[in-house]
Amino acid sequence: MSALAHVPTSAGKPAPPPVRRGRNRLLPYLLLLPGAAWLLVFFALPLVQLASASLYDPAGSLSTGYAMTWAFSNYPDALQAYWPQFSRSFLYSAIALVLGLLMGYPLAYAIAQKAGRWKNLLLVAVVAPMFTSFLVRTLAWKTILSDNGALVGLLRDVHLLGPDGRLLATPVAVVLGLTYNFLPFLVLPLYASLERLDPRLLEAASDLYASPVRAFAKVTLPLSMPGLIAGTLLFFIPATGDYINAELLGTPSEYMIGNVIDSAFLVRLDYPQGAALSFLLMAAILAIVFVYLRRAGTEEVL
Amino acid sequence: MKARRWLADRWVMGVALLVLGYLTLPIMVVAGLSFNRPSSRLSYDFNEFTLDNWKQPCATSDMCDAVVRSMQIGLIATVASTILGTLMAFALVRHSFRGRSGLNGLIFLPMATPELVMGTSLLALFVAAGVPQGFWTIVIAHVMFCMSFVVVTVKARLSGMDRRLEEAAMDLYASEWQTFRRITLPLVLPGIVAAALLAFSLSFDDFIITNFNAGTTVTFPMYVWGASQRGIPPQVNVIGTAMFVIALLLVGATSLRGRRARRAALAVVATPAGKP
Numbered sequence: 001m002s003a004l005a006h007v008p009t010s011a012g013k014p015a016p017p018p019v020r021r022g023r024n025r026l027l028p029y030l031l032l033l034p035g036a037a038w039l040l041v042f043f044a045l046p047l048v049q050l051a052s053a054s055l056y057d058p059a060g061s062l063s064t065g066y067a068m069t070w071a072f073s074n075y076p077d078a079l080q081a082y083w084p085q086f087s088r089s090f091l092y093s094a095i096a097l098v099l100g101l102l103m104g105y106p107l108a109y110a111i112a113q114k115a116g117r118w119k120n121l122l123l124v125a126v127v128a129p130m131f132t133s134f135l136v137r138t139l140a141w142k143t144i145l146s147d148n149g150a151l152v153g154l155l156r157d158v159h160l161l162g163p164d165g166r167l168l169a170t171p172v173a174v175v176l177g178l179t180y181n182f183l184p185f186l187v188l189p190l191y192a193s194l195e196r197l198d199p200r201l202l203e204a205a206s207d208l209y210a211s212p213v214r215a216f217a218k219v220t221l222p223l224s225m226p227g228l229i230a231g232t233l234l235f236f237i238p239a240t241g242d243y244i245n246a247e248l249l250g251t252p253s254e255y256m257i258g259n260v261i262d263s264a265f266l267v268r269l270d271y272p273q274g275a276a277l278s279f280l281l282m283a284a285i286l287a288i289v290f291v292y293l294r295r296a297g298t299e300e301v302l
Numbered sequence: 303m304k305a306r307r308w309l310a311d312r313w314v315m316g317v318a319l320l321v322l323g324y325l326t327l328p329i330m331v332v333a334g335l336s337f338n339r340p341s342s343r344l345s346y347d348f349n350e351f352t353l354d355n356w357k358q359p360c361a362t363s364d365m366c367d368a369v370v371r372s373m374q375i376g377l378i379a380t381v382a383s384t385i386l387g388t389l390m391a392f393a394l395v396r397h398s399f400r401g402r403s404g405l406n407g408l409i410f411l412p413m414a415t416p417e418l419v420m421g422t423s424l425l426a427l428f429v430a431a432g433v434p435q436g437f438w439t440i441v442i443a444h445v446m447f448c449m450s451f452v453v454v455t456v457k458a459r460l461s462g463m464d465r466r467l468e469e470a471a472m473d474l475y476a477s478e479w480q481t482f483r484r485i486t487l488p489l490v491l492p493g494i495v496a497a498a499l500l501a502f503s504l505s506f507d508d509f510i511i512t513n514f515n516a517g518t519t520v521t522f523p524m525y526v527w528g529a530s531q532r533g534i535p536p537q538v539n540v541i542g543t544a545m546f547v548i549a550l551l552l553v554g555a556t557s558l559r560g561r562r563a564r565r566a567a568l569a570v571v572a573t574p575a576g577k578p
Contacts, residue, residue, distance in 0.1 A: 128549070134523070141334070233414070
């Protein structure tokens with residue numbers, strides 16, 4: 001799990017100059033060959049196959065075989081059929097991300113700057129939930145949010161929920177689940193960059209009569225940008241493609257695009273449509289990431 | 303001013319503890335439910351305390367088969383991705399060659415691609431190539447997505463290493479191979495071990511990519527997914543709790559070992575003429 005904390009830092013660091021330059025010209029290629037070949041064959045090539053599957057004749061079927069007809073209309077057709085689920089994926093992940101930032105920033109800040117000797121213990125507490133199976137934890141939320149559980153009872157008593165109000169099988173449950181599942185991925189890189197923040201900079205800001213809010217906006221926030229960017233991406237990308245939370249904590253009216261793609265490939269066996277939706281999802285995420293990184297202005301993060 | 307700062311400190315700490323509670327709550331529920339005798343198959347509420355689930359974790363035998371299968375897949379995927387990823391990390395940190403930045407991109411991409419896209423694209427490839435889905439297609443997929451994490455973890459350790467230790471060994475007439483075995487490898491090993499642990503936990507817990515490439519093979523996450531529609535046996539929570547405890551013990555052990563190694567190193571430095 002420590003690797004997640006390293007992702008943003010090591011990726012941003014320029015590699016030190018290599019030493020054994022020219023001593024054995026073939027060695028680096030020999031070291032790289034097996035791994036790079038694996039990635040080419042089982043990561044890059046499948047993407048090409050997915051792209052071509054998305055252009056198959058939609059009239060074909062898995063049993064009778066598909067004909068390659070360059071059916072570009074698969075894309076608008078798929079989008080038209082599943083626009084609600086598609087946009088819902090981005091809406092839910094965006095809300096979850098905002099909630100995640102509201103929770104994750106104070107947590108990362110507290111661990112990095114205020115925890116003192118409790119630092120390592122608190123870090124373990126952040127990572128520890130990930131040791132238990134993702135699905136088992138998500139199912140635990142079913143118990144926590146259940147209609148006769150303590151939480152719903154409490155919320156009904158204080159009239160935050162009506163007498164028949166519920167949490168499970170609502171958008172609230174799905175967004176809560178998404179926030180919960182991906183929060184550690186946001187906190188760890190944020191922690192990594194906040195940990196390097198020199199507290200003397202904040203003292204200096206305060207000496208120069210900056211209010212705490214101003215010191216945060218002018219010192220803490222800009223210095224934590226690399227971690228913030230890496231963390232939001234590590235949160236947002238998997239959250240948008242997730243369908244476990246919508247399936248386990250929601251109902252079909254909370255379904256996200258992942259649920260549709262899962263059923264297109266594994267239930268309806270409509271490969272052209274599933275492939276087109278997968279590609280649309282990736283294209284949309286790439287576009288958002290690209291715009292976001294341009295606006296955030298730190299190309300070096302990647 | 304001082305009172306305000308005190309308040310600000312407490313405020314951040316208070317929020318942080320609440321968030322930690324939010325993160326820990328499901329674990330406590332899983333642990334609690336592992337001692338539950340459910341009132342019905344589809345009930346998720348706590349009904350009655352019992353130790354039966356812990357006494358007979360394999361009462362539902364197909365669950366234990368799935369756990370064993372997940373461990374087999376995890377071990378094979380861990381060994382393969384750790385070896386391939388470590389070799390790549392060495393090449394990327396220690397050598398300059400044409401196409402290095404392109405390769406860095408290729409390694410980064412699987413971490414930035416939604417699992418859903420990786421899963422469906424591999425499925426499309428296997429179907430087009432006529433490869434039957436099962437145990438080995440899961441292994442192939444897991445090696446693929448674990449490798450990037452291994453490369454990143456080992457690279458971080460390698461590039462943080464003091465190169466002068468190796469130079470010193472070479473100056474003392476160690477051959478390149480001796481330097482690698484006696485100096486480089488021991489120094490990188492903690493990074494490799496961390497990468498392997500990460501790879502295993504990623505593989506063991508993966509659902510989305512596995513779901514598209516498993517055929518009829520059932521891993522533990524796939525078992526839980528299937529059972530969530532038919533009713534979850536409480537033994538699932540036993541496995542969840544056990545995984546949590548084992549992982550915590552492993553983390554504790556590695557940090558203890560680290561501390562002992564540091565103490566040993568200090569002892570060597572402090573003892574003037576002695577050998578360790």
